[in-house]
Amino acid sequence: MTDEDGYFGERVAAKYDDGTSAEYQPEVIGATVGVLAELARGGRALELAVGTGRIALPLAARGVEVHGIDMSRAMVARLRAKPGGDAIGVTIGDFTTARVEGSFSLAYLVFNTIMNVTTQDGQVECFRNAAAHLAPGGCFVVEVMVPELRKLPVGQDVVPFRADATGWAFDRYDLVTQEMSSNYIDVVDGRGDYRSVPFRYVWPAELDLMARIAGLRLRERWGGWNREPFTADSARHVSVWEKPAA
Structure with a gap:
């Protein structure tokens, strides 16, 4: 991945929360947080690319202990400036390789961010890193578009x-x-x-193989955060891979 000043530095961070797309609507954030809180099962959650806290802050408000990884100090500064931002632990680094102490019940990567990793090898390392942070029975969740x-x-x-x-x-x-x-x-x-x-687009079946390489198995896949069915006409998917409990 590129350095914080390349694509998510101060220029982008200053306007990042001004978005009017569906991802910023309260009902979308609420549905996303609801699914993640359920999957966390009372345990710790790790957000890869935590950014300005669009999801981390409301998830923490639901009682989930959230830690984030992000390369951009400018984005994290916006998180820190928000109410509750100081309660979110953040590791500055590349989420494909950066490690956080302890284990987590949930790791998640939302809003197409897996595509910010611009090589297949890097995307595989992302899955491996997420799996390494998960406790047995924990889940890795990715939200990403279907290539158009x-x-x-x-x-x-x-x-x-x-x-x-x-x-x-x-x-x-x-x-x-x-x-x-x-x-x-x-x-x-x-x-x-x-x-x-720049991005690297990736297919659902390719992500499933990356998950298998990392020792995870597909548990569920939906067409969105409301758990609508994933079909040939779905524009995106929310996929849940599980680390075996044994």
Whole structure:
């Protein structure tokens, strides 16, 4: 993964909580936290890429002891400034390798963040690291989009997802390497500002194999945090892998 100042430094952190997408709606956060609190079963929870605490803070408010890992000191500073932020333990580091003392009943990685790990080897290490933190019977939860390749016309590699008076945004896919990027052009005072964030898209079956390599097994998969069925038309999935109790 890249350093904190590359993609999630002060510039992004300053605006990160201003989002108006579904992930910031109270009902979405409530459903997410409800599932995670249930899976934690009264034990400790480890959030990979804890960021500004969108999920960690309300989960802690439900009585779950939460510890986070994050590379970005700028994002963690926003977490610390919020009510209850000081109660969230945070380890600064790469969540594919950084270790935290003790064991956890739950580890989780939400909002497509597994794709911020831009190599297959790195994604496998993420699963191994999560599994190493779990107590027997503990669960690793990942929320991630299903790659939108069906939206690509033949011969094209770009999927636009925003176009309005203040800017444009599009995803670019490489069908051979599974590399992709989200690209943003924001128009402020008549001037365009461009930024690009790299990802590696990943399929559900590929994640299941990564989990097996890490000694985990698939327990449940839903089309969202309300436990709706996962189907061929699902735009994302919430997957739960379990560390064997024996």
